[in-house]
Amino acid sequence: MQNTLMDNKLLNNSGTDMLTIARPDDWHLHLRDGAVLESVVADTARQFARAIIMPNLKAPVVSVDLAQAYHDRICRALTANGIQKSAFTPLMTLYLTDNTTAAEIIKAKASGLVHGVKLYPAGATTNSDAGVTNLLKHCGPALEAMQEVGMPLLVHGEVTDPDIDLFDREAVFIDRVMIPLRRAFPDLKVVFEHLTTREGVDYVTQAQGPVAATITAHHLLYNRNALFQGGIRPHWYCLPVLKREQHRQALVEAATGGSGRFFLGTDSAPHPKGLKEHACGCAGCYTALHAMELYATAFDSVGKLDQLEAFASLNGPAFYGLPVNQGTLTLQRQAYVIPAELPMADTSVVPLAAGETLGWAVRA
Ligand code: DOR
Ligand code: ZN
Numbered sequence: 001m002q003n004t005l006m007d008n009k010l011l012n013n014s015g016t017d018m019l020t021i022a023r024p025d026d027w028h029l030h031l032r033d034g035a036v037l038e039s040v041v042a043d044t045a046r047q048f049a050r051a052i053i054m055p056n057l058k059a060p061v062v063s064v065d066l067a068q069a070y071h072d073r074i075c076r077a078l079t080a081n082g083i084q085k086s087a088f089t090p091l092m093t094l095y096l097t098d099n100t101t102a103a104e105i106i107k108a109k110a111s112g113l114v115h116g117v118k119l120y121p122a123g124a125t126t127n128s129d130a131g132v133t134n135l136l137k138h139c140g141p142a143l144e145a146m147q148e149v150g151m152p153l154l155v156h157g158e159v160t161d162p163d164i165d166l167f168d169r170e171a172v173f174i175d176r177v178m179i180p181l182r183r184a185f186p187d188l189k190v191v192f193e194h195l196t197t198r199e200g201v202d203y204v205t206q207a208q209g210p211v212a213a214t215i216t217a218h219h220l221l222y223n224r225n226a227l228f229q230g231g232i233r234p235h236w237y238c239l240p241v242l243k244r245e246q247h248r249q250a251l252v253e254a255a256t257g258g259s260g261r262f263f264l265g266t267d268s269a270p271h272p273k274g275l276k277e278h279a280c281g282c283a284g285c286y287t288a289l290h291a292m293e294l295y296a297t298a299f300d301s302v303g304k305l306d307q308l309e310a311f312a313s314l315n316g317p318a319f320y321g322l323p324v325n326q327g328t329l330t331l332q333r334q335a336y337v338i339p340a341e342l343p344m345a346d347t348s349v350v351p352l353a354a355g356e357t358l359g360w361a362v363r364a
Contacts, residue, residue, distance in 0.1 A: 019331045019332075025048055025313065025325065026265060029044060029054060030054045030269040035344075037073065040268075040344070041074060045088035050089040050090070051090060052265070055067070055093045060130050062100070064094070064108050092113050093118050094108055096142065098134075100142040102145035118156070120132065125158075125239040147187050152190065157178065158173050182209065189210040190210065191214060192204055192211065192213040192214075196241075196247060198247050201251060202250075204254075205259065212261045214262075216238075216267045218238060218285045220251055221248075221294060235352060237282075237285075267285070267287075272347040273348050273349060285352040286352060289339070294352070295308065300360065330362070332360070336359075337355070338358065
């Protein structure tokens with residue numbers, strides 16, 4: 001095992017060897033489409049009862065009709081895996097564009113199928129070309145309708161201005177977009193997705209009104225050194241990119257600190273191995289397979305396993321106005337070796353920290 005954050009000394013801070021929590025949910029997930037969907041959805045359904053499904057397909061999910069069709073493909077993929085429809089619920093989202101209408105938002109709310117609308121600033125990340133060019137200038141009617149009907153805005157919080165340093169994109173987004181947005185729409189429910197900085201934690205902690213944030217396992221476990229440890233490591237490359245250690249520590253404090261504003265969102269984002277290990281590698285870490293093992297490792301590292309249930313299973317449903325899941329999930333302190341590679345359809349995906357050993361495993 002390499003010298004990483006998962007060293008044994010970090011694994012044994014709490015005496016607990018077994019942890020049973022209400023079945024968790026993933027409030028930020030990329031399932032993709034087509035041939036890989038079947039494998040990807042099975043990994044998630046093994047651990048989570050529900051997931052917020054990101055809409056950044058190659059042809060983005062910009063309407064309720066497209067969300068319904070995608071939902072049905074996900075359900076077919078579950079059935080193909082022998083997974084009961086009742087065992088996993090995909091919570092669909094719409095992809096916000098400059099042209100999203102208030103009528104589409106009202107239709108989305110009425111559908112009962114759509115639980116959020118995702119803001120991708122144009123050019124910010126994978127499949128974001130159709131994203132928003134100027135939020136307040138172009139999306140006023142949609143945002144107004146969302147505020148009115150209680151439809152959350154899920155935010156990829158990075159500016160795309162090429163003059164801004166890559167590592168500062170989230171902090172600048174708060175000043176340039178988040179603050180003006182929330183001044184204009186103070187009652188809009190907002191989820192600051194995949195938070196990565198101390199500035200983000202401070203903003204969400206102190207904000208007035210209905211603001212929350214998801215935090216990934218990789219941003220809890222790694223700082224930006226992980227990208228360069230022994231050479232460039234593309235499987236640690238995601239957006240927003242990993243940050244300095246002080247930011248990782250702020251995220252761990254937020255996730256484990258008992259505030260209901262922070263909850264679990266893996267941002268698990270599979271890319272074929274060949275497109276990660278590439279001259280212009282794709283952004284995204286695949287963590288759906290071992291998400292709860294990774295989160296347990298992060299919480300255990302600071303002796304806060306007792307806070308995992310709130311973060312993984314309680315805070316998200318409370319924010320989204322959904323019930324807590326009925327079933328449970330049990331984690332056991334035992335060695336878990338992360339597979340080196342996962343065959344998927346006609347390709348393969350390398351999971352985060354492939355080949356390393358974690359100290360926690362989900363009990364089958
Ligand atoms: O690392 C990322 N991968 N960040 C995103 O925002 C998108 C995601 C993807 O879809 O691959
Ligand atoms: Zn994402």
